[in-house]
Amino acid sequence: xxxxxxxxxxxxxxxxxxxxxxxxxxxxxxxxxxxxxxxxxxxxxxxxxxxxxxxxxxxxxxxxxxxxxxxxxxxxxxxxxxxxxxxxxxxxxxxxxxxxxxxxxxxxxxxxxxxxxxxxxxxxxxxxxxxxxxxxxxxxxxxxxxxxxxxxxxxxxxxxxxxxxxxxxxxxxxxxxxxxxxxxxxxxxxxxxxxxxxxxxxxxxxxxxxxxxxxxxxxxxxxxxxxxxxxxxxxxxxxxxxxxxxxxxxxxxxxxxxxxxxxxxxxxxxxxxxxxxxxxxxxxxxxxxxxxxxxxxxxxxxxxxxxxxxxxxxxxxxxxxxxxxxxxxxxxxxxxxxxxxxxxxxxxxxxxxxxxxxxxxxxxxxxxxxxxxxxxxxxxxxxxxxxxxxxxxxxxxxxxxxxxxxxxxxxxxxxxxxxxxxxxxxxxxxxxx
Numbered sequence: 559x560x561x562x563x564x565x566x567x568x569x570x571x572x573x574x575x576x577x578x579x580x581x582x583x584x585x586x587x588x589x590x591x592x593x594x595x596x597x598x599x600x601x602x603x604x605x606x607x608x609x610x611x612x613x614x615x616x617x618x619x620x621x622x623x624x625x626x627x628x629x630x631x632x633x634x635x636x637x638x639x640x641x642x643x644x645x646x647x648x649x650x651x652x653x654x655x656x657x658x659x660x661x662x663x664x665x666x667x668x669x670x671x672x673x674x675x676x677x678x679x680x681x682x683x684x685x686x687x688x689x690x691x692x693x694x695x696x697x698x699x700x701x702x703x704x705x706x707x708x709x710x711x712x713x714x715x716x717x718x719x720x721x722x723x724x725x726x727x728x729x730x731x732x733x734x735x736x737x738x739x740x741x742x743x744x745x746x747x748x749x750x751x752x753x754x755x756x757x758x759x760x761x762x763x764x765x766x767x768x769x770x771x772x773x774x775x776x777x778x779x780x781x782x783x784x785x786x787x788x789x790x791x792x793x794x795x796x797x798x799x800x801x802x803x804x805x806x807x808x809x810x811x812x813x814x815x816x817x818x819x820x821x822x823x824x825x826x827x828x829x830x831x832x833x834x835x836x837x838x839x840x841x842x843x844x845x846x847x848x849x850x851x852x853x854x855x856x857x858x859x860x861x862x863x864x865x866x867x868x869x870x871x872x873x874x875x876x877x878x879x880x881x882x883x884x885x886x887x888x889x890x891x892x893x894x895x896x897x898x899x900x901x902x903x904x905x906x907x908x909x910x911x912x913x914x915x916x917x918x919x920x921x922x923x924x925x926x927x928x929x930x931x932x933x934x935x936x937x938x939x940x941x942x943x944x945x946x947x948x949x950x951x952x953x954x955x956x957x958x959x960x961x962x963x964x965x966x967x968x969x970x971x972x973x974x975x976x977x978x979x980x981x982x983x984x985x986x987x988x989x990x991x
Contacts, residue, residue, distance in 0.1 A: 584702035585711045587762040588695055589718030594755035595658060596719055598665060599688075600726025601748040605734065609741050614674060631682060633934035635689025637792075640927025643694035644920060648765040650694040650701070653923075657691025658759055660684070662752035668745040693927035700914035700922060702767035708914055709863055712907025713855020720848045724841060795925050800916040804864065805929045807971040808909060811871050812936030814964035816878075816944050816957070818843065821898060824881055824953055829891050839895065846899020847906075854903045855911075863912035864975045870904025871968050873897045878961040882954065909933070 643653040664684040671677045696712075703711040730744050737743030796802050816824075822839040825831055831839070858866040877897035884890040910926055917925030940960075947956035 580704075580707045581711050581714050582702040582767065584764060584767040585699050585715055586718075587758065588699060589715045591658065591755050591759045591763065592695070592715065592719040593722035593725075594751060594758060595661070596722025597726045597729060598748045598752035598755065599661070599684075600723050601730040601733070601744055601751070602665065602668070604727035604730040605741060605744050610674075610677070613741065614672075614677070630935065630938050632685035632689040633931045633938070635686050636692050636927045636931045636934075637924075639690035640693035640697075640923040640925075642690075643697060643923035650698050650923060651759075651763055651765040654691045654694040654698065654763075655756070655759055657687045657689070657694075658752075658756050660687030660690065662687075662749070662756050665745060665749035665752050669742055669749075692930065693923040696910045696914075696926045696930075697923035698763070698767055700911070700926075701919060705915055706859055708911035709855040709858030709866075709908055710852065711855070712911045713852040713858075713903070716855075716903070716907040717848050717851040720844050720851065724844050724848065727841075792924065792928055795917065795921060795928055798916065801913070801925060801929070803974050804909075804912060804916065805932050807974055808929050808933040809936045810967050811964070811971055812933040813940050814960055814967050815874065815937050815940055816960050817937065817941040818898075820941070820944055820948070821877075821881075821894075824957060825891055825894060827953060828881060829886050829888075831891060839891075842892070842895035843898045843902070846896045847902045848899075850900050850903035851907065854900070855907060858904075858908045858911065863908045863915070866904050867908050867912060868968060868972050868975065870901045870908070871964065871971070873904060874901040875961065875964050875968065877901065878957060878964065882957055882961060 639653055639657060643650045661684050664680050664687065667680045667683075668677070671680050699711055699715055700708055729747070733744050733747055734740045796805070818840065822836065825839060826833075826836050854866060854870075874897065877894045880890050880894050880897070909929065913926050913929045914922060944956055944960060947959060951959075
């Protein structure tokens, strides 16, 4: 694979043999930062539940509530990160650096935190850092990439990010196997890796990536006067029909997206997956995501990002159907993990690319944060509702309700986005978004 900086290159890859030669250097640098940071973060994530529950005595229910609340905090902080990054003067890199730096600072603090309140405070700071950096990082990716290549660019970034998510638990496993002070050794190595990610960000990510002129003109024209209509830029974003419809569909579909943990628990219970194989289930989804992120990003650039985003939810619907309808065996488990990974490959970076095509440069981070936060909070609400339904009715009826809700929501989203495409975008931008 040959990847090159797009500055000064034509908007469309001219040769079949160079189909992959369209990812800016900024995207590769940010992908490297995310890869390294995810190695660090997933090392901690892999051991933290066991550390809190077994070593410090936190109940599983308490850990679940703690993790859910902190994810919600991270989603809300994302809005603040987007607002700060769009303040002008090339703040995207500065805000992203603050987020990555804050998370890196939290890793060594875990070495001296031995009580639940202190550990809770450290985890809250870590989630704050993640929330701060997400929107400006995605804004940098979109601003550095011509609009017709954004699906591919986000696919490359998410593939590199997922590589780190795969390597982190493996590295934690190796450290635990050779170190006498297992948890402290994992936190120490994680701290060093996190600092390396910050160094790569400082040295290799430009503060002001080259911006595609065509994209700037198109998005700013689409925004019209809403972009400069007042201080409440979130309100201005929601006045843009394309952004409003896409955000509403992301929230609607997020309300029917069962959390990954529940999906793996369903697989384990309904297909009798041995307990010792349970930790490998997330790796199956991540592997499928890694393999499909770039190809589906390219497909999104060709057929339209909103269309692929909806097709991704059909893949999720098929995964739920397999869990509900197939009696057992290893092949359905593999099929569900592949469909689950395909869902993420078709929706995660693709949604960011679609949002970037609708929001002007000056509001890019805020637009990405708005849609991402709405989707994250909707999924958080779905997790709470699904957990309650599982407790009240059992796993099968709970999943049947979630499947029915997704089956109803997807056609609604298709209708809404088709109407948006037909009314608010030029033919060239219809394919781009």
